[in-house]
Amino acid sequence: MDAKTMEQEANAPDIDPIWTTSRTARQIYALGDVEKDITRLLSLGASSISLLTLPQTDAAGDDLPQGEERSEQFVLEVSEYFERLDAIQVSIRSTLAHIRHSRIAPSAINAPPAGFVPPSLGVGLPSDGDSSSKTHGLQEERIERDAWKGILEALTRLKETRDAQRNGERSEPSGSDMQE
Numbered sequence: 447m448d449a450k451t452m453e454q455e456a457n458a459p460d461i462d463p464i465w466t467t468s469r470t471a472r473q474i475y476a477l478g479d480v481e482k483d484i485t486r487l488l489s490l491g492a493s494s495i496s497l498l499t500l501p502q503t504d505a506a507g508d509d510l511p512q513g514e515e516r517s518e519q520f521v522l523e524v525s526e527y528f529e530r531l532d533a534i535q536v537s538i539r540s541t542l543a544h545i546r547h548s549r550i551a552p553s554a555i556n557a558p559p560a561g562f563v564p565p566s567l568g569v570g571l572p573s574d575g576d577s578s579s580k581t582h583g584l585q586e587e588r589i590e591r592d593a594w595k596g597i598l599e600a601l602t603r604l605k606e607t608r609d610a611q612r613n614g615e616r617s618e619p620s621g622s623d624m625q626e
């Protein structure tokens with residue numbers, strides 16, 4: 447385990463334990479830190495560009511230094527920019543190299559039977575053991591389920607409306623005749 451990874455684990459006790467289960471998991475977690483570094487890198491680039499502009503063009507709320515302080519601030523930010531850029535590229539390269547190195551060997555993957563055509567429907571809901579009757583993917587199954595629920599709700603409302611009409615007709619048959 448490298449010093450940076452150990453330092454990250456020591457500084458972040460609230461890390462989900464799943465990220466500490468293996469070296470690969472730690473490397474993937476480190477990529478999240480790289481993402482944060484990229485955000486800081488972009489911020490440094492923006493502020494460096496702002497420091498290159500003429501002081502006369504600064505907005506009132508920019509709080510940018512003036513004179514020699516501006517040049518010194520630019521040098522500091524550009525130095526941090528390139529240090530962070532270098533750290534990012536090293537982290538990405540080492541993480542990707544580790545992930546490539548720890549991949550599953552191609553010989554461990556079983557080839558599908560001859561003539562196999564993968565379904566275009568995606569992953570489906572578990573079946574009762576008869577996999578030959580599965581013709582829908584998960585999304586199609588959900589749409590069909592929602593359609594059946596909608597049909598059931600519509601039929602239930604229709605039945606309730608008809609029951610209410612029948613009850614209303616039985617209780618007031620003469621009232622409706624008087625209105626005519």
